Amino acid sequence: MRTVNEHRAAALALAAPLEAIELPLAEAAGHVLARDVCADGPLPPWDNSAMDGYAVRAADVSAAVPDGPVRLRVIADLAAGSAATPVVGPGEAARIMTGAPMPPGADAVVPVEQTDAATDVVAIGAPARVGAHVRRVGEDAAAGNVVLAAGALLAERRVGALAAAGAGTVTAHRRPRVLVLATGSELVAPGEPRARGQIPDSNSFLLAAAVTAAGCEAVRLPPVPDDAARLREVLAAHEADVDAVITAGGVSVGAYDVVKEALTGWGDVAFVAVAMQPGKPQGLGRLPGGTPVFCLPGNPVSVFVSFEVLVRPALLRMRGLTAVDRPTVPATVEDGWRTPPGRAQYMPVALRDEGGAWRVRRAVPGGSGSHLAAGLAAADGLAVVPLDTSEVRSGDLLTVMRCEP
Numbered sequence: 001m002r003t004v005n006e007h008r009a010a011a012l013a014l015a016a017p018l019e020a021i022e023l024p025l026a027e028a029a030g031h032v033l034a035r036d037v038c039a040d041g042p043l044p045p046w047d048n049s050a051m052d053g054y055a056v057r058a059a060d061v062s063a064a065v066p067d068g069p070v071r072l073r074v075i076a077d078l079a080a081g082s083a084a085t086p087v088v089g090p091g092e093a094a095r096i097m098t099g100a101p102m103p104p105g106a107d108a109v110v111p112v113e114q115t116d117a118a119t120d121v122v123a124i125g126a127p128a129r130v131g132a133h134v135r136r137v138g139e140d141a142a143a144g145n146v147v148l149a150a151g152a153l154l155a156e157r158r159v160g161a162l163a164a165a166g167a168g169t170v171t172a173h174r175r176p177r178v179l180v181l182a183t184g185s186e187l188v189a190p191g192e193p194r195a196r197g198q199i200p201d202s203n204s205f206l207l208a209a210a211v212t213a214a215g216c217e218a219v220r221l222p223p224v225p226d227d228a229a230r231l232r233e234v235l236a237a238h239e240a241d242v243d244a245v246i247t248a249g250g251v252s253v254g255a256y257d258v259v260k261e262a263l264t265g266w267g268d269v270a271f272v273a274v275a276m277q278p279g280k281p282q283g284l285g286r287l288p289g290g291t292p293v294f295c296l297p298g299n300p301v302s303v304f305v306s307f308e309v310l311v312r313p314a315l316l317r318m319r320g321l322t323a324v325d326r327p328t329v330p331a332t333v334e335d336g337w338r339t340p341p342g343r344a345q346y347m348p349v350a351l352r353d354e355g356g357a358w359r360v361r362r363a364v365p366g367g368s369g370s371h372l373a374a375g376l377a378a379a380d381g382l383a384v385v386p387l388d389t390s391e392v393r394s395g396d397l398l399t400v401m402r403c404e405p
């Protein structure tokens with residue numbers, strides 16, 4: 001059997017960052033930057049006022065007090081956006097609003113609350129040190145400084161920073177389009193009537209949601225029945241439109257394991273056993289056109305675990321990210337369970353923060369079966385049990401991959 005790490009490395013090796021494209025900033029959120037963005041000039045571009053008030057020469061108002069104000073002649077009225085450059089001489093002031101460029105000659109701003117707010121001759125009731133309430137040119141970023149480096153995920157705060165730096169477009173990695181395909185003749189769409197033996201297809205919905213949450217575009221097709229020729233047809237029709245394919249089901253040793261049958265000797269896909277529970281039978285490789293394909297086992301919990309442990313890192317890598325792992329936390333186990341020897345176990349767990357310390361219990365009390373699909377609803381992480389462990393006891397400390405949000 002392959003170890004999880006060996007198989008994960010093989011999955012990552014199939015995934016290279018997608019090409020860089022130029023995008024309008026408004027469409028850039030969620031993409032990964034492919035080229036540094038530098039400030040096209042200093043930020044702020046000029047000294048400007050941090051307050052609504054009066055731009056003054058600090059030396060003029062050094063003796064000002066509430067009971068003995070200094071009177072200055074108001075020579076200009078400067079709103080944010082004003083391009084005027086009135087020179088403030090001795091004994092003079094300019095009324096100024098937050099964000100307006102500082103007029104030449106002035107070196108401090110007195111907030112309007114410390115004045116009588118007059119527009120001809122203003123009474124200033126407090127002193128101001130040089131630089132008071134002035135936002136300095138370049139204090140946020142100097143001209144040419146890297147505002148955001150290649151490799152950064154364009155989260156909202158970074159999109160805002162790029163807009164502030166004047167970037168109208170960005171060069172970012174294209175986002176992967178991922179085909180999601182469930183297989184099995186027993187599957188019907190959720191909400192449709194079911195005969196005995198039929199079940200709702202949950203895997204393709206889980207996978208499409210997981211692909212979307214991983215920042216990729218999901219293309220979900222209706223389930224394909226256990227018919228290898230039909231499966232090849234569907235894959236051949238879609239593979240050129242997508243960057244990766246994920247199938248679920250049909251990879252084990254049954255008589256109707258359609259994915260294994262269709263892909264063996266077609267393209268370059270290896271079917272292997274991985275030392276993990278759930279998720280032991282896995283297929284991995286390329287379709288005839290070269291598109292990476294991840295063939296996951298059909299049990300719904302196996303699908304979730306396989307996606308989290310093996311597929312999601314590869315998709316994040318295709319997006320251009322280098323940090324591709326879920327954050328983990330140490331957590332104390334509240335219940336206990338037996339684990340299969342020789343396989344690393346990924347147990348869906350509910351996490352609870354108890355006064356700053358994490359505690360976990362199985363998402364399905366008493367259950368560890370890979371068919372317990374409804375129980376996944378209660379899971380917000382996967383507890384990782386090393387492969388040499390045969391039993392998890394109450395009080396044990398485990399590493400938990402956090403899958404929220």
Ligand SMILES: Nc1nc2c(c(=O)[nH]1)N[C@H]1C(S)=C(S)[C@@H](COP(=O)(O)OP(=O)(O)OC[C@H]3O[C@@H](n4cnc5c(N)ncnc54)[C@H](O)[C@@H]3O)O[C@H]1N2
Nearest residue numbers: 182184200201202203204249250251252280297298299302
């Ligand atoms: N003789 C053996 N039998 C099995 C072995 C084994 O080693 N020897 N391995 C077991 C393990 S472990 C797993 S995991 C499964 C994997 O089987 P397949 O990948 O071939 O999956 P299927 O047989 O197609 O389905 C398994 C199970 O999941 C249900 N299923 C499938 N697709 C969906 C879907 N889209 N939505 C909801 N549920 C789905 C399916 O009805 C089956 O119950 O093999 C074991 N058997």
Ligand code: MOO
Nearest residue numbers: 278279280302370
């Ligand atoms: O490995 Mo299977 O995925 O246990 O259920």
